Amino acid sequence: MTSSIVQKLMSLVTVISEARTPLTFSELVEQTGLNKSTLHRLLSIAADEQLVQHVKGSKVYLLGPKVFDLVRNAYSGYDIQAVALDEMMRLHAQFDGNVTLGVPNGTDVVYLRLIEAKGSLGGIQRPGMREPVHCSASGKALMAYLPPAVCDAMLSDHVFERFTERTITDADTFRAALREVRAQGFAANDREEYDHFLGISAPIFNYMGDPIAVLNIWTVHTRHSIDDIMGWSEALIASAQEVTRMIGGKSPD
Structure with missing residues (x-):
């Protein structure tokens, strides 16, 4: 035809x-x-x-x-929370953890939406709460896909505050962690900000291939190990990719 x-x-x-x-x-x-x-x-x-x-x-x-x-x-008109909700609900139904949506704000991550795990995990993050990029899976997932010059500029005066014995406290170690994120497509946090919280995050990209948000699943170490939640990464990445697709975004080369 x-x-x-x-x-x-x-x-x-x-x-x-x-x-x-x-x-x-x-x-x-x-x-x-x-x-x-x-x-x-x-x-x-x-x-x-x-x-x-x-x-x-x-x-x-x-x-x-x-x-x-x-x-x-199109980008000024959509609400990322509304677009991501179905995928957040899908992850929530599939895994025993809290599901959050975060966006970058300088060298912090701000959480916009949270769907709590079926059983209380205690000390749950709330919408509006912030985390430094160096000690959160969400922060690593966002920083890993920035152009190197932008990443270096943001880290030039960043204070790598220690929160636990596992916190990354210097820029070189953090950059090595970012390379690992790019290699595997998601970031992990194994009790780096709090002694009992661990989680994984995957980035959402805009049409330029820039990371603009993250989907995150987190839990407590008394309920799951880091190996447990690393096994959830394939589904998490798929959800982040679907949200990227729905907003007309693309993953970077």
Whole structure:
């Protein structure tokens, strides 16, 4: 069946958006498989709607301002708590732990929402509570995916306060922990802030691949070991990836 003009237009915009460098008309013909007359017509429509822009000097095509307006409006309009709730509920039903949603705030993590475990775990974090990044799974999950220069700047004057014997207290050890997070796709906290709390966190990304939130499951060591909760990581990562997908985000390369 012949593709509709909408399908062809979306295919064209997708090719332009995914190109690592701006494309010329000839390169667009090659990559889209469209004939020249059809491509001319689609580019004209896309330019009129500000979905595509032509740079006359270098004779290449870029995404137009309308695309970025749509993305910006979408991101300003969604409520991450509402979007993540179904996945939080799924994790809560599957595992015997508290499920939280956190967002970065400087070198702290602020928790927006919490679903308590079926049995009380005691000393439960509440919405609005904060944790330093260096002693929380959530903080590590967020910091691990920042550009190195941004991470270094944030850590330059960070105070690595010791809370327990397991707390990371220097930047080099913390950076090593961040490399481990990137390797496995989630972060763990084994009683680094409190002597009885442990948990795992996985990041949620925006359309730029930046970490903007975390899903976290935590419990107490009298009920679960760190090996127990590490076994929950696959489901946690899947939930974080689903929330990322729902907000139009993407995992970084």
